[in-house]
Structure formats: structure tokens, C-alpha cells
Amino acid sequence: MESTRPLAVLRGACKRYGATRALDGVDLQLRAGQVTSLLGVNGAGKSTAVGLLLGLLAADAGEVSVFGQAPGSLDVRRRCGAMLQSAALPERLQVGELLDMVRAGYPQPRSVADCVALAGLDGLVGRRYGKLSGGQQRRVQFALAICGRPRLLFLDEPTTGLDIDARQGLWAAVRELVADGSAVLLTTHYLEEAEALSDRVAVLDGGRLVAEGSVDEVRARVSLRRIQCRSRLAADVVAQWPGVVEAVREGEALRIVAEPAEPVVRRLLDADPGTCDLEIRRAGLADAFLALTRSTDALQEAA
Amino acid sequence: MHTTTLRAPLRAHLAEARCELVRLAREPAFGVPVLAFPAMFYLLFAVVLNRGNPGAAAYLLASYGAFGVVGAALFGFGVTIAMDRERGYLRLRRTLPTPPGSMLLAKMAMAVLFAAAISLLLATLAATAGGVRLAPAQWAGLALVNMAGVLPFAAIGLWVGTLVGGNAAPALLNVLYLPMSFLSGLWMPLSMLPDWLAGIAPAWPAYHLGQLALKVVGHDDGGRAWVHAAVLALVAVVFFALARRRLHAAE
Numbered sequence: 001m002e003s004t005r006p007l008a009v010l011r012g013a014c015k016r017y018g019a020t021r022a023l024d025g026v027d028l029q030l031r032a033g034q035v036t037s038l039l040g041v042n043g044a045g046k047s048t049a050v051g052l053l054l055g056l057l058a059a060d061a062g063e064v065s066v067f068g069q070a071p072g073s074l075d076v077r078r079r080c081g082a083m084l085q086s087a088a089l090p091e092r093l094q095v096g097e098l099l100d101m102v103r104a105g106y107p108q109p110r111s112v113a114d115c116v117a118l119a120g121l122d123g124l125v126g127r128r129y130g131k132l133s134g135g136q137q138r139r140v141q142f143a144l145a146i147c148g149r150p151r152l153l154f155l156d157e158p159t160t161g162l163d164i165d166a167r168q169g170l171w172a173a174v175r176e177l178v179a180d181g182s183a184v185l186l187t188t189h190y191l192e193e194a195e196a197l198s199d200r201v202a203v204l205d206g207g208r209l210v211a212e213g214s215v216d217e218v219r220a221r222v223s224l225r226r227i228q229c230r231s232r233l234a235a236d237v238v239a240q241w242p243g244v245v246e247a248v249r250e251g252e253a254l255r256i257v258a259e260p261a262e263p264v265v266r267r268l269l270d271a272d273p274g275t276c277d278l279e280i281r282r283a284g285l286a287d288a289f290l291a292l293t294r295s296t297d298a299l300q301e302a303a
Numbered sequence: 304m305h306t307t308t309l310r311a312p313l314r315a316h317l318a319e320a321r322c323e324l325v326r327l328a329r330e331p332a333f334g335v336p337v338l339a340f341p342a343m344f345y346l347l348f349a350v351v352l353n354r355g356n357p358g359a360a361a362y363l364l365a366s367y368g369a370f371g372v373v374g375a376a377l378f379g380f381g382v383t384i385a386m387d388r389e390r391g392y393l394r395l396r397r398t399l400p401t402p403p404g405s406m407l408l409a410k411m412a413m414a415v416l417f418a419a420a421i422s423l424l425l426a427t428l429a430a431t432a433g434g435v436r437l438a439p440a441q442w443a444g445l446a447l448v449n450m451a452g453v454l455p456f457a458a459i460g461l462w463v464g465t466l467v468g469g470n471a472a473p474a475l476l477n478v479l480y481l482p483m484s485f486l487s488g489l490w491m492p493l494s495m496l497p498d499w500l501a502g503i504a505p506a507w508p509a510y511h512l513g514q515l516a517l518k519v520v521g522h523d524d525g526g527r528a529w530v531h532a533a534v535l536a537l538v539a540v541v542f543f544a545l546a547r548r549r550l551h552a553a554e
Contacts, residue, residue: 054398077400084398088390090322092329097322104318105401128329148400 081150091130106148341371376456384464458542
């Protein structure tokens with residue numbers, strides 16, 4: 001999979017809005033059969049990266065290429081699908097009419113029945129878009145994004161406002177598309193979503209790429225461990241120990257975030273031989289994300 | 304299905320036109336006033352208050368036709384484009400493979416359709432209640448002027464729609480529409496206005512459409528038809544170009 005040529009590439013991409021650097025020299029590759037998640041807080045540059053790849057924005061510097069061409073040409077658009085963060089569709093049109101209109105632009109569109117099944121739109125085809133709930137509207141937007149059998153699919157915060165069932169339905173659809181060989185660029189606030197779906201993760205912070213790799217690789221960038229045990233030790237005492245980032249008590253349980261874990265565990269057992277129910281976990285993507293974006297914040301503040 | 308044999312762009316244009324038609328048809332806040340205002344004005348001024356002057360009834364048939372067409376074009380384009388742009392729909396459309404300009408073509412087709420409907424409605428009122436008698440070529444000429452005359456005002460509406468948001472667009476368009484119609488002699492003959500106001504009438508695009516329509520019924524000011532047509536064509540080209548530049552400008 002690694003050897004395949006990327007379908008879309010950002011190389012040293014820069015985009016500025018006035019004095020603000022929305023993107024500052026970002027490299028990114030989207031490969032067939034992979035979900036690449038772009039993570040970052042609001043304003044980190046996620047949507048700007050999507051806008052560049054879709055040809056909605058022009059880069060100030062660097063290279064943007066999609067299917068080996070400049071983005072936004074008709075030929076490129078025929079092979080792409082996109083779900084943007086905010087795109088209100090005409091409220092007076094029915095779901096089926098919207099699907100027909102968008103499908104008409106693609107050379108080999110998916111059938112309406114397929115779109116309905118993939119996006120979970122059963123019973124909504126005859127309804128007007130304006131009468132749908134927010135989550136249903138989001139699913140319609142997803143259906144429009146996939147109706148042209150895109151080789152490259154952009155999902156900009158697709159599951160914001162979706163309930164758990166709808167979210168998992170969308171995840172299943174994305175997995176199906178990727179299994180068929182599509183490349184997907186996903187931006188999301190939900191780290192469990194990135195963890196569940198992504199083959200690769202790129203973390204943006206202040207317009208710069210601070211980490212890029214597989215979910216495991218990005219997690220490994222952070223050596224934090226979560227320790228949980230039952231102990232009589234006071235949390236504020238443990239919090240003073242070297243290597244402990246944070247210690248809190250929740251009922252009987254003592255929860256510790258430490259880096260590295262081993263010396264802390266040794267000291268826990270020494271200080272309270274009654275310590276039991278010991279559990280050590282590696283940090284999740286969410287912890288890694290926080291650590292990665294926090295450290296650059298600290299760097300920027302120090303600078 | 305037979306549509307699959309159509310070339311993709313044609314299929315896309317047809318789907319687009321259908322959607323625009325359906326959108327407008329389901330938007331009574333647009334369709335009803337656009338058709339009702341010219342008809343209402345015509346009934347009031349050309350029939351009820353006119354006391355059987357066939358000349359005035361013919362004059363107002365031409366001028367209210369132009370008035371209605373200008374309104375349909377300005378609002379049909381300006382308000383929907385402003386709303387679509389503001390709410391991100393145009394942005395999404397730029398990512399779709401729909402042929403460029405298919406939305407504009409569809410909207411233009413709708414404006415021409417509304418112009419035809421207004422022509423037919425006013426012609427029916429004029430021929431029945433207004434007692435207007437015209438040659439078949441004159442009836443056809445009025446419809447033709449209206450249907451072609453919709454384009455420059457569609458371009459102006461489009462441009463306004465690219466400048467302001469969906470809430471401001473109707474207000475701004477009304478400020479443009481109503482005074483321009485009045486000052487162009489579409490509500491009452493220019494001879495009833497102060498000389499200096501009548502003198503600057505040729506500055507308004509709507510004046511030239513009104514004059515073309517009035518020429519068909521023989522009530523125009525005597526200007527050359529090709530000059531009016533050229534002014535309207537120029538307005539159409541300039542404002543379409545301005546609007547296109549606004550719509551395609553890289554962000």
C-alpha cells in the first residue's frame with residue numbers, strides 16, 4: 001500500500017489570510033485504500049488544507065496536486081466527492097432531486113438505491129431537504145459526496161451533529177469505500193473517530209504539521225502512560241513525585257498520568273504495599289493529540 | 304432509461320434546469336409577487352382608473368410588461384444567488400463536476416420562462432379587460448422583447464447577489480428596482496415627469512427595455528431600436544462579466 005503513488009499531494013503548502021498563516025509549509029499525501037485523518041483544534045488549518053486540495057482556495061506557495069494535476073479541473077472534480085463543513089443545500093428540493101442533480105454530473109454515478117443504503121437515507125428520498133433534522137441533512141450531504149463513486153473523498157467534520165447510530169453507519173460506509181480502493185481525507189474533532197477509521201493521522205497545529213504517521217506511530221510519539229490502582233495514598237502527594245504529570249482520586253481509585261510509568265509504579269508499591277487492581281495503559285490518540293498540540297503551544301509561548 | 308444515452312453535460316444541464324424550476328415553483332414568496340404585481344398594476348391603472356382609453360391601455364401593456372420582466376430577472380437571480388453563496392451552497396457546487404455555468408444557464412432559462420408567463424398574463428388582461436387590439440406580430444413582438452429583455456436585468460441581479468448577503472439582497476434590489484422603473488417611464492409616461500428627470504431616463508437600463516416594448520405598440524419616444532438593444536446587450540455583457548469574476552475569484 002505504501003508503494004502506491006499518492007492520489008493527492010500537498011508539498012510545502014502555504015496559505016495566508018492577511019497576517020494569519022492558516023497553513024505554513026504542510027506536506028500531506030493521500031493514498032488509495034487509506035483513510036487519512038487530519039486532526040487539530042479549531043483554526044489549526046484543517047479546512048484550509050481541504051480547501052486547497054479541492055481547488056476552492058489557491059495556495060500562496062508550495063505544490064498542490066490531485067491525480068497528478070492542478071486541483072479543481074473538471075476531470076479532477078469528476079473523480080472527487082466532498083462533504084464540506086457548512087454547506088446548506090436548497091431547502092425546497094427533495095432529497096431525491098438533489099441526488100439526481102449531483103449524480104447527473106458524474107460519468108458513472110452510483111444508483112440512488114445504493115446512495116440511500118450507504119448513507120442511511122431510507123424513507124427520506126421524497127422529503128424536502130429543509131424539513132430534515134440536522135443529522136439527516138448531514139447524511140444527505142454524505143450521500144451527495146459519495147454518489148459519483150469518487151476515488152478521492154473529502155469529509156470535513158462529517159459526523160458533527162450525528163447521533164451514535166448515524167455516526168457508526170457513516171463509519172461503515174467509509175470503510176466500504178476505502179475497501180474499494182478510494183482515498184479518504186477526514187477532518188474531525190472526535191479522536192475516537194480518527195482512531196476507529198484512520199490508516200494514517202496528521203496532526204496540525206497553528207498551520208504546521210506536528211505529527212504524521214499511522215495511529216500507532218502517532219500514539220508512540222507520546223510516552224505517557226495512564227496508571228490506575230486502588231491505594232490509600234493521597235493524590236496530592238503522588239502528584240509531587242517525579243515523572244507524575246497528574247494524579248487524581250476518584251472514589252477508591254487513584255488515577256495517575258505518568259511518563260515513564262515504571263519508576264512511579266515501583267514507588268507506589270513501596271509506599272503502599274496494599275496497592276492493588278493495578279492497571280497501566282498506553283496513552284490513547286486523544287492524549288497524544290493533547291500532548292502534541294500542547295507542547296507546540298508551550299514552544300510558541302516561550303518564543 | 305433513455306436519459307443515460309444523453310451526453311453527460313446535457314443530462315446535467317437538464318437536471319439543473321429542472322431543479323431551478325422546482326425551487327422557484329415551491330417558493331411562493333418569489334413566484335406570486337413577480338406575477339401578481341404587474342398584473343395588479345395593470346388592472347388598476349390600465350383598466351379601473353383608465354376609463355376606456357385604448358392608447359393608455361396599450362402603453363401600459365408594454366411598460367408593465369417591462370416592469371414585470373425587470374423584477375423577475377432582478378429578484379429571480381439576485382436573491383437566490385445571494386442566499387446560495389452565503390450559505391455555502393455555491394462553495395459546495397464548485398467541488399462538483401456539474402458543468403460550469405449550468406446553474407447560471409438554468410437560472411436564465413427560468414427568468415425567460417417567467418418573462419413569457421408575465422407576457423401571457425398581461426396580454427390576456429389587455430386583450431380582455433383592457434380592450435387592447437394589436438396585430439399578431441405586435442403580440443409576438445412584445446413577448447419577444449420581454450423574453451430577451453430579461454437577460455441584462457438577470458445579469459444585474461446576479462452581480463448584486465454576488466456583492467451582498469441573502470438578507471440584504473431583497474432590500475438593495477428593491478431600492479434599485481422601484482425607483483429605476485419609475486424613472487424609466489414604466490409606471491407612467493415620462494412626459495408626466497419633470498423635464499430633468501425625464502432627461503436622465505436614458506441612463507437607466509430599464510428605460511431602454513421600456514422603449515423597445517413601447518416601440519412595438521407605437522408609443523415610444525422615437526429613439527432607434529438598435530441603440531436600445533445595444534445598450535441592453537452591453538449591460539448584459541458587462542454585468543455578467545463582473546458577476547462571473549466575483550463568483551470565480553479565488554478565496
